[in-house]
Amino acid sequence: MIFIHFALRNIRAYAVRSLVTILLLSLTTAMLVFATAFMDGSHDKMLSNAVEIYPGYIQITHPDFRAKPSLDNLIFDVEAVARAVAATPGIAAAAPRFETFVLFAADEKAVGGMLSGIDFAAERRLSRLASSRTTGRYPEDGDGNQLYLGYELARRLQVEVGDELAFVGTGADYSFAADNLEVVGIFRTGLFDFDATAAFVGKDYFDGVMAATNYATHFIVQPEDPHAADQVTAALNERLGRHYVAESWRTTMEGLVQAMLVDSIFGYLTLAVIFVVIFFVVLIYTWLTVFARMREIGVLRAVGTRPGQILQMLVAESALLALAGVVLGGMIGAGLAWYFHLHPITLAMSEEVFKQYGLAASSMPTTFAPLIILRDMAMMFVLAVLSTLYPIIKANRVKPIEAIHHV
Amino acid sequence: MFNVLLRIALASLQRRLARSLLVIVMIAMSLWGLLAMEGLYDGMTEQVIDNAIRSDSGDISIYGQGFRLDPGLHHLIDNGAEISTLLHRDARVKSHVLRLRQDGLIATAHYSRNATLMAVDLAAEDRHGRLASYLVEGDYDFGEKGRGALVGFRLADKMKLKVGDKIVLSAQNSSNEVAALALRVSGILKTNNMALDESAVYIDLARGRDMLMVPEGVSQISILLHDRQEVMAVRQKLQAELGNLDVRSWDELYPALMQGREMMAIFNLITSLLVFCVAGLGIFGVMLVSVLERLREFGIMLAIGTTFAEIRFMVFAESFILGLSGYLVGSLLGGLTLFYFYRYGLDLTMFSAGLDAFGMDTVTYALIRPGYFGTALAAVSGATLLSVLLPLRILRKARPMQAINRI
Numbered sequence: 001m002i003f004i005h006f007a008l009r010n011i012r013a014y015a016v017r018s019l020v021t022i023l024l025l026s027l028t029t030a031m032l033v034f035a036t037a038f039m040d041g042s043h044d045k046m047l048s049n050a051v052e053i054y055p056g057y058i059q060i061t062h063p064d065f066r067a068k069p070s071l072d073n074l075i076f077d078v079e080a081v082a083r084a085v086a087a088t089p090g091i092a093a094a095a096p097r098f099e100t101f102v103l104f105a106a107d108e109k110a111v112g113g114m115l116s117g118i119d120f121a122a123e124r125r126l127s128r129l130a131s132s133r134t135t136g137r138y139p140e141d142g143d144g145n146q147l148y149l150g151y152e153l154a155r156r157l158q159v160e161v162g163d164e165l166a167f168v169g170t171g172a173d174y175s176f177a178a179d180n181l182e183v184v185g186i187f188r189t190g191l192f193d194f195d196a197t198a199a200f201v202g203k204d205y206f207d208g209v210m211a212a213t214n215y216a217t218h219f220i221v222q223p224e225d226p227h228a229a230d231q232v233t234a235a236l237n238e239r240l241g242r243h244y245v246a247e248s249w250r251t252t253m254e255g256l257v258q259a260m261l262v263d264s265i266f267g268y269l270t271l272a273v274i275f276v277v278i279f280f281v282v283l284i285y286t287w288l289t290v291f292a293r294m295r296e297i298g299v300l301r302a303v304g305t306r307p308g309q310i311l312q313m314l315v316a317e318s319a320l321l322a323l324a325g326v327v328l329g330g331m332i333g334a335g336l337a338w339y340f341h342l343h344p345i346t347l348a349m350s351e352e353v354f355k356q357y358g359l360a361a362s363s364m365p366t367t368f369a370p371l372i373i374l375r376d377m378a379m380m381f382v383l384a385v386l387s388t389l390y391p392i393i394k395a396n397r398v399k400p401i402e403a404i405h406h407v
Numbered sequence: 408m409f410n411v412l413l414r415i416a417l418a419s420l421q422r423r424l425a426r427s428l429l430v431i432v433m434i435a436m437s438l439w440g441l442l443a444m445e446g447l448y449d450g451m452t453e454q455v456i457d458n459a460i461r462s463d464s465g466d467i468s469i470y471g472q473g474f475r476l477d478p479g480l481h482h483l484i485d486n487g488a489e490i491s492t493l494l495h496r497d498a499r500v501k502s503h504v505l506r507l508r509q510d511g512l513i514a515t516a517h518y519s520r521n522a523t524l525m526a527v528d529l530a531a532e533d534r535h536g537r538l539a540s541y542l543v544e545g546d547y548d549f550g551e552k553g554r555g556a557l558v559g560f561r562l563a564d565k566m567k568l569k570v571g572d573k574i575v576l577s578a579q580n581s582s583n584e585v586a587a588l589a590l591r592v593s594g595i596l597k598t599n600n601m602a603l604d605e606s607a608v609y610i611d612l613a614r615g616r617d618m619l620m621v622p623e624g625v626s627q628i629s630i631l632l633h634d635r636q637e638v639m640a641v642r643q644k645l646q647a648e649l650g651n652l653d654v655r656s657w658d659e660l661y662p663a664l665m666q667g668r669e670m671m672a673i674f675n676l677i678t679s680l681l682v683f684c685v686a687g688l689g690i691f692g693v694m695l696v697s698v699l700e701r702l703r704e705f706g707i708m709l710a711i712g713t714t715f716a717e718i719r720f721m722v723f724a725e726s727f728i729l730g731l732s733g734y735l736v737g738s739l740l741g742g743l744t745l746f747y748f749y750r751y752g753l754d755l756t757m758f759s760a761g762l763d764a765f766g767m768d769t770v771t772y773a774l775i776r777p778g779y780f781g782t783a784l785a786a787v788s789g790a791t792l793l794s795v796l797l798p799l800r801i802l803r804k805a806r807p808m809q810a811i812n813r814i
Contacts, residue, residue: 068567090630101519103512103577103585110579112512112521156510157475168585170519180495194606196519230725230741266448270678278681280433281689288696289424328483394425 003309005165007317010293017323025325026332028278028381032271033333033373037366039267041341045261045364048226050256051188051249053128054198059252060085060219060236063245071172073217074098084239085221090232092224094124096216098206102169102177104199106157113153114195115167117206120148126222129187129200135162136185141202145209147181148404151188152196159183172212174185179209219247221246279387287391291312297395298403307396314392315385322384330377334368341368412717416709416724419697427729430693431784435740436735437682438783442741445675446773447748452671455599456767457658461536462598465503465629469645474626479585480509480581483624483789486650491516493648499641501633504528504535506623507615511578513558513566520566520749523606526615527559535631538596547572553611555593559604561763564594570594576608580620588618601766608674652680677705687790691797694726698798701774702805722795722802730791740781748773 011018051057060081062073064104075081078096085094096161098117103110121143124130130138139146149159171177179200188195194255207213219326223232229248235247290297297310344365395403409671411696420427462464471489472481484490492501506527513522532538539547542557549555556576558568580586590610590763598604616622632641640658647653657664675771698705705718752770755762757767 015425017692022693024688025687038755068517069565070567072517101503101512101514101521105585106578108481108583110583110585111510112519156477161500170514220624255760255764258758259764260761262755262758262765270444270674272427273437274678274681276440276683277433277437277685277689280429280436281692284426284429285691285692287429288638288692291426292696327472 003313003316004320005006006182006313007320010289010313010317011320014289014292016066017285021285021321022112022325022328023239023286024278024281025322025380025384028275028329028384029268029326029329029377030332031274031329032090032380033292033330034336034374034378035267035271037333037337037368038340038345038364039264039339040369041114041366042364043264044367045344047249047253047256047260047287050253051226052190053132053283054194055249055250055252056126057218057226058221058233058246059244060221060244061217063242065217066247068340069073069217071170074083074172075219076214077213078219080221081216081240081244084244085219088232088235088239089226090224090235091221093122093125093222094219095126095221098172098198098203098210098212100210102154102167104165104167106159106163106165109157111175112154113150113199115169115206116198116200117203117210117212117257119203120200126220128189132187132189134186134188139200141204143184143202143374144205144223145181145201146181146184146186148200149183150198151186152192154183154371156196157380159277161186169210171210174299175211177210189275199383208344215381227358265333279383282384283319283387286318286388290391290395294395294398294403297396298400301400301403306353311392311396315395316387318388319381319385320390322381322388326377326381326384329380330373333376334373337366337373338368340366408717409720411723413724414720418730419721420728421699423697426693429727430690431733431736433689434686434730434787435736436687438734438737438739438787439507439744441679441682442779442783443744443748443773443780444678446741446745446775447753447771448671448675449776450748450772450773451767453667453774454771455766455813456661456668457769458599458696458766459661459664460631460657461771462538462541462573462600462603463629463715464655464660465536466480466632466635466657467645468655468657468660469628469630469649469656470626470653473651473652475655478508478510478626480579480619480624483507483621483626484628485518485624487623487625489627490649493720494628494630495646497641499634499637501537501631501767503628503630504531506627506629507612507619507621507624508626509578509619510678511576513562514575515566515568518566519688521561522608523564523603524575524576524615524619525609526612527534527609528612531607532609535629535630541596541598542572543595545592549611549614550591550593552768553614554590555611556590557594557596557609559607560595560597561601562606562608563592563602566665568592568595574608576610576618577617580618582620586620588614599766599768604766610778611811617757627805648760679782683786683790685789690726690729690791691794693729694795695801697807698722698723698795702802705802718802719799722743722799726791726795727788730741730787734787736750738783741776742780743778745773746773749775766804777783 006258041290051191062075065073075096085091099114106111120139126166134151154160156167161183164180165183166178168178221236223229224261231248232248234250240246300310346363346365469484471482471484491503494503504527506525508526509524511522511524513520529547543560556574561593570592573589574592575587575589577585577587631637642656642765708718749772752772754770756769762769
């Protein structure tokens, strides 16, 4: 206890050094807490946008479909998969999709694009297609040849709501498939490539025109808790057996997941450069104050204070300063993380950049995760104390007589 | 006299050698990290821009009026040969290529997908943007009869295409009929230009003209200049001479890349400011203590006739020696690191899926710009000079002459 008392006295006695150390550690901790919250938050937002707009958290396919996405590797028994999905706990919604690429033709324009047969009612809970509508209406199942068209594709085909267009493609049985479609709604998700290629009709109509009854390219599954997607995927795989395979978004969107990881690594590398300098400054300030008190240390040693006791006193002093800095910085960082969690940061300047990378996000909320904040604070505390150990140990090794005569 | 003052400054730094070394190491480490970070991040950004320019936009591109908003065969450049002659005459133009493009559909026996047909002269493309260097599989050749095709690697991956596979391209021709062409994949290109990798199918220009029934006319003329600084001047001249065509510089065609470059510059600036402010704080602490602990010494110097300006010079010299030493060591380490990454690159193959998602090369080559070292020297000088202003002010107020009598 006496060491804490001495430490507190010394902190007050060297007020400027104490203040600078606390401010630097506060700045460092606030930066780390906020940077982590921002990186995690922006990555979560980009990933959830990319996943929720259309691809979904879990996809079920034929085991060979990913390696060879041909019409030979479809789901040929949609009802069996639907039964397995229904029997698996933790699932909020699921529906089959059939995606194929066709040539759309409208008056004088012909453009290749993706025509998909979907369950419009179920998609309201599986994707953001319905909420991305800009004009017309969101179709309903049983609407027949009514088409829900991407904004950019509509622009390229020069069609609007109410216009007709034709498509030419290949049916599920490799037959020639063609029909006329009527545009009833246009959507814009913000993902340029998706909006420039995607078009949707009801699965019931699609099955008829494409000879795809009870077939699907994949099944999309929405878990009740998106964070439990991996567990639900494992449970689904147990039920599906070897005929089908369920994969979570971490596998189906591996590139994007890895891109976020790379971004985080570079972010932390940049922070590391800043932190190295800050910890050097903390080390230098500790050095200056410890060596300024060298005579005091020598006198303490001369009157019988053991080196271990002096070490405890100096470490207690550093620990108290580190604690004050880390707590203050943690509170500032947490406050910022909380504020920007409620009021996301708008990055208007970056909108074009995000669009180019297919990330429909211009406002980025930070995450507010108390456990992560405490982890960052604990890490900064340990690093701060460690950075002061060298001068403390070095000063403590000086002989009492030398210390007393230290100039 | 200045020599004597410099020697005293050096002696002061030597007397507190460990402390001086700590400051030098701090500056060197911060500079090392900053230089490496700046060169690598700039290298990454410029590689992405370079890929876009080489594979698509050139420094300047010419399109038919309205083509960019409504890409099709009805917005072609009719006087390509005339423009070629004009470009050959301009000494600032290094090379140019003519391309014919049309949106369409690529299909295999099992699968189909939307694609962009790029009818090109392969030899000219290689002379122009070194397109052959992007080949990752197969041959950079359309074969003797021009029946080969080069496919973007992401499209090839999605279609599960291998070299030698048969594909069928269909697209609307100039008579608004759907035309088809059977080809074999002769090679796969990875340009890291996401739009091209995702959808481009390069075919022989003559065969493309036959298929699309376009005996003359091109969609795009891509121009590379000897000096990128001339872009605006050449663009303005071309726009004035080709008033009915759409002449665009690369940054107008890829605004996201320009924004990315600007964001990176701001990011580097903020990081550098932060690091040098903190480093300045470290130097300030050392110089403050150095001045305060020598009050009596300065008092004696003043008493024997040294002027305050000379003492000020001595303190500045101490600070500058510390800063310059740190700068030299940091620049050397940073320069060597940059040279290593400039020559051998930073291999991030383990994150290839993530980098592909961002359209980045897996090996990043650092840039070495003289400006990095100039800016760093200015920043270190600024930090060292600013950090002694307050200690000198304190020194003046402390009346060193009276300090002689203090114990």
